[in-house]
Amino acid sequence: MDKPQTLKGFRDFLPAEVRKRTYVSNTLKSVFERYGFEPLETPALEYAQVLMGKYGNEADKLLYTFLDRGGRKIGMRYDQTVPLARVVSQGQNTLPLPFKRYQIQPVWRAENTQKGRYREFVQCDMDTVGTDSLLADSEIIACVLEAVQKLGFNNLKLLINDRKNFAGILTAYITVIDKLDKIGRDGVIKELTEKGLSQTEAEELFNTVERKEITHEVKQVLTYLEPQTSKGLLVEYKPTLARGLDYYTGVIFELVAMTSGGLSLGGGGRYDNLIGTFAGKQIPAVGFAFGFDRIVETMSEEGLFPDEIIGTKVLITLFSADEKVIRKALDLSFILRQEGINTDLWVDESAKMEKQLKYADQKNIPYAVIIGPEEVEKNVVMLRNLKTREQKQVSIEALIEEIQN
């Protein structure tokens, strides 16, 4: 057949990349658990009826839907909020509320692909469902702040506002005002006039929004966050913050990098009407979604990944196909693995040493062990540091100690 390819907008993740992604998701999970959030997983496929009409007309076009062999119209997971609503509805009599859940799974959207936009990408959501207490809003924010700190970010801030500040203003205008950081004040005014307002009306609208005083709800959340903010974590009231989605009903917030021109790394807020869609009654909720890919990319750029995420610590090479040499290598691999050291054993008895060391280099393995006839004889090994290219004969005990440090 032709040269096989991946589909546009879809990615293979090779080991080094998976390790970064796993590091991010494991770090986030540990913080979510610290705050009492629990994991949920839902299927990749749902009845299309569950998904359709929940995200708006434009979004419906981006759903991957098809007929299965049984003639059912089905669709692929598009986000994690609608499946959450379904789970909450189905569990109405059994699921203890509030339900504090996190979910980290891929979703699929038939988007136009462009830089940084994929058709398969991981969403990372945390939500508290079943309470309208502002303690829940503040807990989500506290958790987000701790999570990004734990990932190593130190120049982020969380912008906060109240969707109620936009009461009575047309969605079209809100969307424009939300673009303030991208297009500036003049840009906003200009776009507002393009939407039909006069210059004066546009300026007045913008000024009114910009001067909105902090609401009682935001004030309360900030009070609850004092233990966090007293530790130097930045939360900043921003009356022009709107967050795109229609469904927010209360406090909204966005995590932005202070470098990189205010790049958004995630956002969320209170949405009291969406989760109850299936249950046929109001179920208040508040949540946050991390921009998983963007976090991984930003951490790579800023060098925030620790060295330890390199998996394999040592390669045991094969000096020759001699029985004794192989036995010694096998026994050593057994010992090192028992000691908890991630150990790769070269398996091709006929390969040149040069090839073996090159393999270790390519895989970023920091150490190689060489066991030649002399080492077998003396019951020692040659330990080679692949960065410094220095090597020395050491005992097995010394080998273990050196690698473990």
Add this chain to the structure above:
Amino acid sequence: MDKPQTLKGFRDFLPAEVRKRTYVSNTLKSVFERYGFEPLETPALEYAQVLMGKYGNEADKLLYTFLDRGGRKIGMRYDQTVPLARVVSQGQNTLPLPFKRYQIQPVWRAENTQKGRYREFVQCDMDTVGTDSLLADSEIIACVLEAVQKLGFNNLKLLINDRKNFAGILTAYITVIDKLDKIGRDGVIKELTEKGLSQTEAEELFNTVERKEITHEVKQVLTYLEPQTSKGLLVEYKPTLARGLDYYTGVIFELVAMTSGGLSLGGGGRYDNLIGTFAGKQIPAVGFAFGFDRIVETMSEEGLFPDEIIGTKVLITLFSADEKVIRKALDLSFILRQEGINTDLWVDESAKMEKQLKYADQKNIPYAVIIGPEEVEKNVVMLRNLKTREQKQVSIEALIEEIQN
């Protein structure tokens, strides 16, 4: 809309279940890394052409395929071996060989659903690609044995055979012989006669297979495994073991529970012709696939999950909506989380204490903390053990110590 449902053969995983599954996959991953295997992830969707014709006609019918909005025929991941072959082919000039990778992702098959068979399930594969050394076969087996030991299984054995023992025997007969453990010797003979052999021929064929001597390859692998088997791990030669799949070419093996009537928990072997399909040349490989769902189910039945997989350690209740009480609860949640304790904070100021304690019970949270006006005054807390239902006033230091033990 109608009451929402999940599709037949698809499952939601609620928190307790996700925690079990995460425990299994994290344990397996740590052992894979210990043996120098590296993680790979491939997309959920592939060009249908990549998938079709790789698994046989019957399997092609089980593929989820459809046309996307661009008119491309695409299909959902059916296994992890064909995507691996594609990745190896695409990476021919850049991927260091041997490529030792593990992959733990969901796959989709439009199977008839029945007990224990799902349309969405997780596969957990490890493979070494690019070498025909028997050291690779033995390393895979050693890794499997260590993995199941680490999961807590102590009554498993690994059956081993060589596919070459079946050279010249029709696939139809091999499939029957492979069922020995399920239907017994007489059952095998009977089914062989139903496939056209006379009674004598059937008995002769079966006896020939059963008396096959251990091959050089199996012998060599067993020698390499001595460090493991000397530790008491059971590897047993079984000449009637065939493993269903056509594509095996050498040593094959299967992991079975000695209880539960020899339930298979995974299997694998050498397959030297499959991976090269896309590359147009032979690329030898050996691998193993764990039955992920079956492992989780068996561990549940045998009580092998440790208690620590319960996430949340303590619920801080809200005694009243009094400002001071809330502040104290918030501050305590901050302190406990800083101490690394997974802490849930009740957020609904108006809920009765009884409801809060019931919530903790339902979620299997072992401790609850109650802070009433008296505790605020004295700067202590009431610590309630939800299993014994005992409670006592303690200082915050004592609280941390008790929960951490």
